Amino acid sequence: MIKCDRLGKRYGRRWLFRNVDLEVQPGEVLIIGGRNGSGKSTMLKVMAGVLPATEGTVFRGKDHRLDLGYAALDQPVYPVLTVAEHLELSAELRGCAPRTDELLEEVELAYAKEAAGRHLSTGMRARLKLALAIQAEPAAILLDEPGAGLDERGRGVLHRLIESRRERTAFVIATNEQLERQYATHELDLDS
Amino acid sequence: MNSSNANMLRTNSTWTHEIGAVVRKEFRTELRSKSATYTSFMLSGVTVFTLAFAFYGRELTSEAAAGMLWAALLFAGVGTLTRAFVAEEEQGTGDLLRMWARPHAVYWGKFLFAAAQMALTAAMVALLFLMLTGVGVKELPMLAATLLGGSIALAGMVTLVSALISRGNNRSTLAGVVALPLLVPLVALGVSALRNALDGFSISTGWMGCLGVWLYTIVVLAGAPFQFAAVWGEI
Numbered sequence: 001m002i003k004c005d006r007l008g009k010r011y012g013r014r015w016l017f018r019n020v021d022l023e024v025q026p027g028e029v030l031i032i033g034g035r036n037g038s039g040k041s042t043m044l045k046v047m048a049g050v051l052p053a054t055e056g057t058v059f060r061g062k063d064h065r066l067d068l069g070y071a072a073l074d075q076p077v078y079p080v081l082t083v084a085e086h087l088e089l090s091a092e093l094r095g096c097a098p099r100t101d102e103l104l105e106e107v108e109l110a111y112a113k114e115a116a117g118r119h120l121s122t123g124m125r126a127r128l129k130l131a132l133a134i135q136a137e138p139a140a141i142l143l144d145e146p147g148a149g150l151d152e153r154g155r156g157v158l159h160r161l162i163e164s165r166r167e168r169t170a171f172v173i174a175t176n177e178q179l180e181r182q183y184a185t186h187e188l189d190l191d192s
Numbered sequence: 193m194n195s196s197n198a199n200m201l202r203t204n205s206t207w208t209h210e211i212g213a214v215v216r217k218e219f220r221t222e223l224r225s226k227s228a229t230y231t232s233f234m235l236s237g238v239t240v241f242t243l244a245f246a247f248y249g250r251e252l253t254s255e256a257a258a259g260m261l262w263a264a265l266l267f268a269g270v271g272t273l274t275r276a277f278v279a280e281e282e283q284g285t286g287d288l289l290r291m292w293a294r295p296h297a298v299y300w301g302k303f304l305f306a307a308a309q310m311a312l313t314a315a316m317v318a319l320l321f322l323m324l325t326g327v328g329v330k331e332l333p334m335l336a337a338t339l340l341g342g343s344i345a346l347a348g349m350v351t352l353v354s355a356l357i358s359r360g361n362n363r364s365t366l367a368g369v370v371a372l373p374l375l376v377p378l379v380a381l382g383v384s385a386l387r388n389a390l391d392g393f394s395i396s397t398g399w400m401g402c403l404g405v406w407l408y409t410i411v412v413l414a415g416a417p418f419q420f421a422a423v424w425g426e427i
Contacts, residue, residue: 050287065292076284080224081217092213093292095205137201 001025001170002047002068002140007056009039009046016042017190020056024170026139029162029183032174034190040174041072043190044144047172061139065094069133072144073126079118083109083128086117087135096136103131107157122149130161140170147177155179207300210293214301227279228272228309236268236317244324254391257327258383264317265342266375272313273306273350274367277358286358295421299351303413306347314343330392334402338385341405345378348412355420381405 001024008018016039024030032040045051047058048070061067077086084100091098104110107127112120120128126149133141146158162171162183173180181187222228243260252260280286289298318339322329329335350371357366381404388398 045287048291050290065294068291070291074284075287077288078217078221078285079283080221085220089213089217090288090292091203092205093210093289093297095203095209097201097203099201135201 001059001061002142002172003059004047005057005059007043007046007058008054009042009051010054015054018055020188022188024140024172024186026168026170027166028185029166029171029173030186030188031181031184032172032188032190033176033181038190040190041074041144044070044072044142044172044174048142066096066136067139069136069138069141070144071126071129071133071142071146073146073148074144075129077117077120077125077128080116082114082116083120083124084113086128087131090132090135094136099135103135106134106161107131108153123151123154126150127154127157130158134161134165137165138169140172141165143171143173143175143180145175145177146173147175147180207297210297211300211304214289214293214297215304218301218305222305222309228275231275232268232272232309232313233316235271236264236313237320239264239267240317240320240324243321247325252325252327254327254387254393257321257325257390258386261318261321261386262342262379262383264321265314265339265346266379268313268317269310269343269346270350270367270371270375273310273347274354274357274363274371276302276306276351277354278363281358290424295424296417298424299355299417299420302354303348303351303416306351307344310343310347311340314339327390329390331389331395331398334385334389334395334398338382338389338402338405341402341409342378342382345405345409345412346375348409348416349374349378352412352416352420356423378405378408381408 003023004020007020009016020043022030032043034040042051046053048068049058049060049064081089083104087100087103088098100113101110104113107130109124109127109131112124117125126146130146133143147155150158159179166183171183175181243264277286280289318335353367353371353374357363357370360366381401385398385401385405388394388401
């Protein structure tokens with residue numbers, strides 16, 4: 001579960017969003033839409049805890065490292081660490097099983113297990129970030145433009161991943177893609 | 193997989209485990225990129241060679257030698273160690289650490305790597321400096337203890353400064369401006385200890401200086417992780 005209470009983010013004098021109250025329970029999918037620059041990605045970053053909120057609070061579970069997964073299109077990975085090393089590092093820091101082979105099979109990236117981050121294509125990086133987001137099987141998963149950069153097979157991976165977890169996981173997805181919007185149980189339009 | 197199965201994925205994470213993971217990540221990254229090693233060798237090497245050439249053929253007093261050695265250490269230390277968090281923010285991977293790790297594990301992991309790197313740099317700088325300038329050492333244990341304590345203190349303080357400046361503009365200028373006032377007590381105590389280690393003039397004053405360096409180290413390591421934890425999410 002993820003819950004925001006009067007959440008707001010301001011850059012300079014401009015509020016990207018303000019007074020956002022929301023709660024997403026397992027089994028629910030919140031789709032955040034809006035034009036480019038409307039603050040979709042920033043809202044997810046604030047919800048994930050990688051950007052501080054200007055005002056308001058976010059409840060991310062007892063331990064955000066284990067209870068929250070986050071994958072964003074613009075999130076880089078370590079250029080010199082391999083795909084397997086990313087999963088091992090994340091598992092050691094969060095305190096969960098690495099499940100390297102299992103996760104790489106699921107996101108269809110097993111063939112690049114020993115490839116360094118700098119040698120991954122955009123789509124391969126997106127698959128690695130999906131694997132990292134689901135590694136601890138968190139109660140809430142935040143996905144920022146998850147379909148961008150993925151080919152047809154990659155989109156298949158993404159949809160199987162959402163489909164197989166939607167009953168027990170709260171999803172918040174920032175996207176304007178129709179394919180991901182089909183899962184919406186709730187929608188938030190930042191343009192309105 | 194239901195929620196109880198998800199709980200089965202969770203292992204007993206300990207501080208040593210998490211800190212060890214950050215240290216291993218730092219060593220792996222450095223062994224593959226070697227960027228800090230090259231920067232450190234270049235900065236310290238250039239400083240020592242320049243000083244050695246400037247004083248070629250002249251006898252250096254222990255006061256001047258101690259000051260120059262510390263200047264070389266500071267130059268190499270601040271120039272290299274500030275990269276710890278700046279590099280993470282520049283490549284955008286700081287957010288991964290924010291999501292995966294507890295702030296104290298990040299600080300201690302980064303610090304331990306920086307301390308090992310700084311101790312190695314200090315040993316190399318001191319050896320090169322003493323060889324090129326011909327300055328003798330009267331109290332080797334005092335010199336070693338001061339350099340080791342100074343390296344640990346520099347690593348502890350500069351790791352914190354690196355986190356503070358990592359998202360600022362004009363980071364190299366900022367590093368000096370923020371680090372310098374915080375490092376003045378360390379330099380004053382360290383110069384006093386090194387001067388006496390080199391000329392053996394006042395052993396007790398030298399050991400007092402060395403003790404001061406270690407006390408400074410303790411104060412830094414007692415406070416810096418908490419300051420880091422307070423700012424890490426806000427950076």
